[in-house]
Amino acid sequence: MTGAQPLARSYHGKPAIPADQREPSSEPFRRYRRDQAVVFLKTREAFGGLSNMAAGFPLRVNGTEIRTSEALYQACRFPHLPDIQREILEQRSPMTAKMKGKPHRADSRPDWNHVRVNVMRWCLRVKLVQHWDTFAGLLESTGDGPIVEESRRDAFWGAKPEGDHVLVGMNILGRLLMELRKMAREGGREAFRVLPPPELENFCLLGEPVEAVQGDTGSPEDAASPPHVSRLASDAPALVPRSDTVRANRDAELIAQLQSLVRDHPVSRREINAAVTPLLPENLPEKEKNRRIGNHLRRLQRAGWIAFHQPDRQWRAGGRRALPDLRDLRVKRDRTARRT
Numbered sequence: 001m002t003g004a005q006p007l008a009r010s011y012h013g014k015p016a017i018p019a020d021q022r023e024p025s026s027e028p029f030r031r032y033r034r035d036q037a038v039v040f041l042k043t044r045e046a047f048g049g050l051s052n053m054a055a056g057f058p059l060r061v062n063g064t065e066i067r068t069s070e071a072l073y074q075a076c077r078f079p080h081l082p083d084i085q086r087e088i089l090e091q092r093s094p095m096t097a098k099m100k101g102k103p104h105r106a107d108s109r110p111d112w113n114h115v116r117v118n119v120m121r122w123c124l125r126v127k128l129v130q131h132w133d134t135f136a137g138l139l140e141s142t143g144d145g146p147i148v149e150e151s152r153r154d155a156f157w158g159a160k161p162e163g164d165h166v167l168v169g170m171n172i173l174g175r176l177l178m179e180l181r182k183m184a185r186e187g188g189r190e191a192f193r194v195l196p197p198p199e200l201e202n203f204c205l206l207g208e209p210v211e212a213v214q215g216d217t218g219s220p221e222d223a224a225s226p227p228h229v230s231r232l233a234s235d236a237p238a239l240v241p242r243s244d245t246v247r248a249n250r251d252a253e254l255i256a257q258l259q260s261l262v263r264d265h266p267v268s269r270r271e272i273n274a275a276v277t278p279l280l281p282e283n284l285p286e287k288e289k290n291r292r293i294g295n296h297l298r299r300l301q302r303a304g305w306i307a308f309h310q311p312d313r314q315w316r317a318g319g320r321r322a323l324p325d326l327r328d329l330r331v332k333r334d335r336t337a338r339r340t
Contacts, residue, residue: 255299258297
């Protein structure tokens with residue numbers, strides 16, 4: 001998203017944002033091989049937390065509780081229409097929040113098409129700032145490959161399937177996530193303690209100028225948790241159903257355990273069941289436990305993280321770069337904390 005293009009114009013004709021932070025409308029589509037990228041589509045899959053639709057990442061801006069980064073982004077379309085913003089933010093579902101704003105899109109801020117990428121960049125940073133341990137850990141677990149949002153209709157924010165193995169599109173959301181991953185690695189938590197609002201005119205929420213967003217200060221309990229597992233804060237707002245957050249937390253831990261099991265040597269399904277069944281609710285029937293474990297195995301297999309060897313009927317590491325050992329990540333983060 002670079003180039004010697006003129007600056008976008010604000011409401012009153014003044015330069016609004018640098019050219020390298022504007023919408024890359026002239027950029028060509030890019031092609032991604034599915035087996036060489038971290039692809040996310042559904043929020044309950046291994047990397048679903050990268051989606052703006054993902055639950056478990058409630059935000060707070062100007063003291064207002066916001067369920068998802070999708071709702072925050074949609075509300076930013078209408079800084080001059082606080083009633084519409086309020087209606088968007090009141091929705092329990094991120095998709096409903098998106099749809100609530102759709103009939104009013106003709107009334108979006110006049111420069112929306114010029115600033116929407118910058119607004120999305122800020123929304124993703126809010127998500128990182130207020131959920132450092134979980135979201136930074138999730139970004140880190142993607143490794144160094146491209147991050148791609150798969151979409152059947154949107155080739156701007158995501159990329160569309162072309163056959164079984166290729167995705168084609170601008171993939172702006174994926175590229176913003178890669179940019180954020182790089183910033184998180186280079187700057188660490190200290191670089192995201194406070195996030196100022198984007199330098200846009202009339203950037204307001206519910207009639208008030210958006211203030212700087214305060215970061216998640218963390219706690220000893222957070223540091224002991226796997227970095228990409230959703231944290232269950234004791235003061236978490238009731239905007240996100242607790243049962244959904246608990247399920248997402250448990251699923252992420254189970255997926256991490258599955259990957260760890262097959263990383264060093266092949267394992268049978270019986271060994272896998274014995275290792276991960278304790279992570280599931282005790283009151284679940286055995287048939288349901290087997291079904292959930294099987295679903296996660298197939299998801300990891302489709303993504304290329306693990307593979308099933310038919311001759312000996314054992315699971316082993318797949319062809320893609322293995323996810324980092326979560327225990328190693330914890331040790332690495334602890335050492336960094338001691339140095340600072």
